[in-house]
Amino acid sequence: MWYLSYWVVPILSALVWLAMLIAMLTTWTSQGSPRYPSMEAGQHIAYISDIGAQGLKPLFIAMSTVTVVTFDLAFIFERWLRHTGKLTPNTSIWQKLYSVCAIIGSIAGAAGLILLSIFDTLRHPNLHDAFLVLFIAGYIVSAIFICWEYQRLGVHFREHSVLRWSFWIKLFFILFELGLAIAFGVTQNRDQYNAAAVLEWVIAFIFFFYVLSFFIDFMPAVRGKGRQSRETEMDMAGVETGRGDGAAEGGQNFRGNGYVNGTNGYTNGTNGYTNGTNGYTNGHSNGFANGTAPSHIPKPTEPAPLPSRNF
Structure with a gap:
């Protein structure tokens, strides 16, 4: 008002x-x-x-x-x-x-x-x-x-x-x-x-x-x-539905704290991977199953941890 x-x-x-x-x-x-007196x-x-x-x-x-x-x-x-x-x-x-x-x-x-x-x-x-x-x-x-x-x-x-x-x-x-x-x-x-x-x-x-x-x-x-006012109402609606300030259409692309039991926005994994460490699953190393990679093949550089997006 x-x-x-x-x-x-x-x-x-x-x-x-x-x-x-x-x-x-x-x-x-x-x-x-x-005609008033003030008129000429x-x-x-x-x-x-x-x-x-x-x-x-x-x-x-x-x-x-x-x-x-x-x-x-x-x-x-x-x-x-x-x-x-x-x-x-x-x-x-x-x-x-x-x-x-x-x-x-x-x-x-x-x-x-x-x-x-x-x-x-x-x-x-x-x-x-x-x-x-x-x-x-x-x-x-x-x-x-x-x-x-x-x-x-x-x-x-x-x-x-x-x-x-x-x-x-x-x-x-x-x-x-x-x-x-x-x-x-x-x-x-x-x-x-x-x-x-x-x-x-x-x-x-x-x-x-x-x-x-x-x-x-x-x-x-x-x-x-x-x-x-409309933006404020949309933000409040996002909070009420539990989507947070990073929600997008279809419930995709959540940012920060939008997932359960995960780190850095992913589920049940570390640094963006699922049920494994640094991109390897079920005990396999460097893309070889149940063994050690040949010595002439260098081990790939491990990816750096993704920065936290909790802000």
Whole structure:
């Protein structure tokens, strides 16, 4: 159940964010798309922060906080799982550094979102804009570093396709969100507030898919836990049937202590032979019956005892 919680965390974070966006957009449209006091002249489409500065401010603060706190936990869990080997481990100190930088960037982005929801655009417009920049920049920087980490991991673990998928998803987020953020800033500076508002909503919904994508990163840990459990059950079944850890199909090829009254895995004999010593049976020597081998035929070298396989 603990492994299940890893990939539930980004899903929970994404769903809370989506629910908040839908609740705010639905509230604004159901009220007849009113023009709030924080909106600029000629602006007809409300920003997320315009809606959040009104009666939905408690919802805006609470759900924004839950979203980013749980999302940052996903970064921390990812670092922990790689450190403990539940996910493909980092192969260099640089990869670990990239992961730590991604966590720091996500914490900065989380602080930006929480603070911009508290210092709303109606009462604290300058602080609100500054924290908005911190929110967007923090998570873009975080995405750059975790994308960098996954690119290096993919080089060393080419057999893990999930690393490639995760890398491309994060790279798409970096490029697309960065382009939209630049367009948002340009339209703001040109007083094209309706276009800027649309871009802000698009950025917010793409952020939902970015957060949701992190559950893919934890799937190898869940599969690894299941595989380990099945192997453990097979080992326990082998012990219960008395076959030991070296059992193979059909009860053949037992390793160590799997036979009765024998030494080194064989029955009633010494060093791999039956009822005799060193490969000779019933008192015969060197392949001659009831006699001594001719002097001109050298006695074969006795085979060395087989090493014990009891481990």
